[in-house]
Amino acid sequence: AMWRAIDAGYAYFDGGSRPRWRKARGHWHRMAARAGSTPQLVSALEGAIAELRDDHVMLVSPGKSTGRRIPYDLDIWPRWREGTVSIEAVRTFGDADVAGLHAGQVVTRVQNVPVESAVREMLGAGRSTIPDIEWALRRVLAGPRIGLQRIDIREARRESVVEVERTAPAPSTSPPILARRMGDERDIGYIRVRIGAANGDLAPHFAGALGHMTGTRALILDLRESAGPGSREATRSILSRFATQPTPWQVRQAPGNPRATDTVEPDGATYTAPLVVLVDRWTAGEGEALATGLVAVAKARVVGTAMAGLRGELHEITLPVSGIVVRYPGERTFVAASGAPREAFQPSLPVDLSAPSGGPGDPILYRALKLLERR
Template sequence: MRLFPRVGYLLVLGLLLRPGALRAQLTPAQYQQDFDYFWNTVNDNYAYFDKKQTDWALVRQVYGAQLPGIGSRAQFVRLLENALNELYDNHAGLSTNLPDSRRLVPTGTDVWARFEQGKPLVVAVRAGFGAERVGLRPGMEVLAINDVPVAQALLPLLGRCLKTIDPAARDLALNLALAGDHRTPRKLTVRAQSRRQELFPDQPTAQLEHIQYARPLESRQLGTIGYIKINNSLGDNRLMAAFDSTLEALAGTTGLILDLRETPSGGNTTVARAIMGRFITAEQPYQRHEFPAEERAFGIRRSTLELVSPRPRPYTRPLVVLVGRWTSSMGEGITIAFDAMQRATIVGTEMARLNGAVSSFRLPNSTFGFNIPTERLYRIDGLPRENFVPAEHIMSDVKGTTDTALEKALHHLQSTGKP
């Protein structure tokens, strides 16, 4: 499976603003060639058109008509951002951005919301970031973003080429609006228990623009139970050695909690299999893949099962995996694997629900890339990965100072002693 971490904002911005990067001009024919390559690649390879209301042929017409007015790299980046937004897919994106581009969801956001009975309600808040720090909590209704009423704030973020605006498109537009862009501090106007509040999650600093972790993981012992939290490092091969040494130090515990709630940027299967392999004693399938592009091209369906092999000194005590809205991509893959192998109890909220496995492509003239889901991913019994909900489901894992999911995991391990 080819999953790639979503690109960090500072790195992307640095690449975009290199001396000469914005001065390099392409000809109209080169912009047309790049746009045609982009459109055809998505048309031939995107794996989830059947779930979308996107009229991709209309995308070519609407955005292709804008090409004669494109005279700079920045303008072309914006055109492709808008075209790709027609898929309303969190797992599709460019490998570059502009200062006023929207932050990526979920990597670059700290609040998750959705429409419930017509109201835009907060359903999750990212632990340790600005939204939580200023008091945003699940259940609050979002009234306005930077003084723009929600309904109006969503309009620029809804595709122009949709046959109809479905709930998934509205929810993504809502979350993009809440994420904000890379340069504008956010002001969120919310209502809780009939009381109106104004919150400023990017003050005194825009924490989402400078996300750093002291270590790739952190661990501790909670009585006789071990706890390991992965800090968004599932794409870093150095995590494997750090995880192995940490697990060895916790080998004498009676049970283990693996916290994947801060893994929004994806990762790679090498790291994932290294982690999973420490908890099994026999080789097993852990994930199913399907390749829609091959079926569309030739009418022949192709699917595969991916295996994970045991590694030395397996941890065989009970395991609980914690997940949440910022468990994304590779974190979701690890979760459904443990669930399918019946090796862990999964505790938490819904995850990021990112679609499939991502492949990367590069424009021939502009040279920056774009990523789209090209493979469908399933639990080995055929459940789409994006539809997975933990058996031990909770509505919200953070309420004030209480970590509901962690408390439930501890209770489970202390009371049952079963995976």
């Protein structure tokens, strides 16, 4: 059932992924048929979807997962640059951050294995693109769910070893919405939205927080903390609070079909002052949809790094007997404001975390506040 659904409906097959997917079918089908338990079945299904090398293809199992959800449980964002693995970003307060890793460092070994060898083992034989390599790197650096992860790094010609104590991702006690006023005159609103938070419905919380921003001359919307995939209802509800008229916010295209445009209607009191959206590599899934939607709906300026780059609009199928849910991109998505693929979106004001301005602290928020300074 999973193979048929993905083979017919996955929106991002190309000249490399479709042959690889079809070639591997027999092997993973046999592994799934031999599975004697749910964990064994999940392992076989995960092996199959790994052939797609797409972070937005995922399983939701009735049992506990043994791995880390990427990008949601990842705390090191690696990049492959001319044969070198560099750290582009480290998630604030994550295990890697606590251990002392930071943007700009070069990774040479993980768990005593040269990082190139670890990637090659994960990808297998055959040609690999840079996106393939970086997909594998994210899994290599995600580390075990629990335990010690040894990472060899190089920085300014000095080499050292960092031991990252991996702890099981714990449910956050942070509220889904955090709102306050900022600036010398407290006239800049700030709302942090935890997309995918499990502790409450975002839409009414956001409406309440936005109501307290009446009279502010600008608003900063912080979308850098995605706890999970999020909900489309919350995305549309938040967008509606910035729409002054029916406005296109996203374009979708299923395989073999024409493009379809999604429109949002105004709902409630509309916030019309300038809007700045903060994003980083952990702005993922619905967070990316919301950020790019706000560019179209509210002419928002986006500050930060590239986002997670999760591709497409999710479709899902529930497998019979096991009840495992398989989610995969069934439609390509495009930014309504430009028509460009959503996964390729870049901030209008990029921030290089390996050489930030403004000193220690939060360089992305610093850049946003500088942008909103009175001239």
